[in-house]
Amino acid sequence: MTQARLRHGRVSLGVSFFAQGATFALLVTRIPAIQDRYSISDGLLPVFLAAVPVLAGVGSVLTERVVTRVRPSVVLRWLQPVVMLALLGVGAGTRVWQVAVSLGAFGLAVGGLDASMNMLGVSLQRAYGRSIMLGFHASYSLGGIVGASLAWVGAHWDLALFVSYLPAVAVLLPAALIGSRWYADADADAGAGGVPGPTESGSAVAGDAGAAGRAPVVFRMLLPLCLVMAFAYIGDSTVSNWSAKYLKDTLGSSAELATVPYNAYMVTTLLGRSIGDFGVRRFGPVTVVRFGSVLAAAGFAVVAIAPGAWTGILGFTLLGFGLCVLVPQCFAAAGRMFPGASDAAVARLNIFNYVGFLVGSPLVGALGDAWSYRGAMMVPMVMVLVASLYARSFGRVPAGYGGGHDGQERPRAVDVG
Template structure:
């Protein structure tokens, strides 16, 4: 029995297969990543109120997160390809809560802006490294399991939202709240790092030689901008991530300012969104295998648009919560499908293909939440959500183009 087997047997209480331990470890880091983001998303309203920000000012600040993510794109895929996703994930999963805690310490707008920029970098590094691990595990299983990984992320967001409601009742400050994430990150890394894949997807293919694209300098690897298939996947991810970003950053504000929910209910929309997002991701793989990716993406776009339409049309606690739940169900499978399909690219290494899709997709995070702030300032938050409705609907129209570009 080797060291790895001993660790697995001692930790889990019984010997389990290596591939199952890989899957559990990857899921644990997805869970941690989801908890961290829910910590931030559920405290945005508190930070907005504490700093006395208007909707437009908040929108401008939220713009800083995807700017940081976008600035990290040129080197995140390269670092994962060069040093391996396990090493980059080890660094980024510690850097992530430190960046988060800096947001809790911000007492001035400029401090928050700097903190959000570095938080965005941390998000991108975690995103690329953890999804590269997931692609590797999926290839070992030889079937679709990517949506389940993202379901764990969403489940963590849902549970994090519930926990946040209680933590706020206890009177914890954002910094104290975010510090709990730091403790959880250290514990997860200690117990789960030994079970991560030591080599990424390309290295798992029975000693296959490196492709020409893997041998080229990093700047030459950005050929995804000429790959129609990757670009379409990116734009589908863009539509979904615009809606996700809106829910993450503005759902609590929407319940506070438009729905006029009392303080104990303003997180209900976020919780409903995350609960259905998690549920949808745990079911998505079965639907994909039964109906195919294109039909699932089309149906998802329709669900997104329907949910936002309901929430905008009838801004009450129950109806808006139902609408946000439909949005969560709609976005649940899109990004996991995009990442999974990108990981199967025959033209690009996994890390670079994922970078290509996330580069375009994260423009949705880049443009969506700030756009909401500026439109809200001019026309009201309901009108801003109606605009995002159209972005979500575009996903359904782009899906059929995937088949033509394969």
């Protein structure tokens, strides 16, 4: 694969991550408006909200089967428009069955979309021979900030959902379709006779790496990464669903100040992911994952004992810097662990994204109501701290870009940017 093809593939995949971040944010930040539009009761709303990640998990499983016959780039090219059109469907309907169909389509498609995006990211990272996965997820975070900002504009001006969604989709959909022309299935192209990138393991003999990679995905080996993925999303869903309520009801902030923690969390997530690849190249994935887990646990501890609102905001800010590295490194480690079956490993790992999302918010809410919200914050704190114990699993196969810890980054015959 040529240098230009790799660069174009990297940029186009970054556009896809950005578009997905914006699309998802436009949906989740307007849930109250969706509930009002369709007169969904408080008792029925959790069913709708749970259905989306459940169907997304199904979509991820189906994608594992599909990519044995069709390249991940093809799956991504056609699923991204489905997700955006489903978003428009959510805004355009008038009856409960219509929003149910739209959300169902959104859930199924987003599971395949998340899986195929990360499959491409893992294969591109292998071709580059250095850490680039955090950069893709930084694009997702930036898209999330943009999408949440657009949603705020729609809510502020009291725009109908369809009117709020249409301009964003009108821009993002053509951009994603145009960008999809340059998607690069690095693994498939190398197998088809292209110029292979260096392997993640640093082996000088590509055939040896390929032979090792033909082994099936062993769930026992993948399980530590699955747990870290679930713990990370439990922490993330805690921030997104409970930070405003915690600041207002527990720490006594104003309603306006209560909106700050999630914004601070999103910004620090973006900043952390923007520089995270440099940290992985310098210190190695094990150190970065361990540091991120401990920092996230410290953030939850600060939140739990905060005497006031601004201390709580500091805690949520630390959480953004800590949690942001875990999910991208889970996908990268799965790709290294099963180099010849990375698509299957990524699809299975991706399911635990939705497991964490499903578990996190109800768990914290139930503990908060039955006990206290300060105490409830200690539960995700313990989970992300436990994640640090699994950090060594991220170095089970040498990454090849970890300074003195995983070996110096391999010299490359060409610089692919």
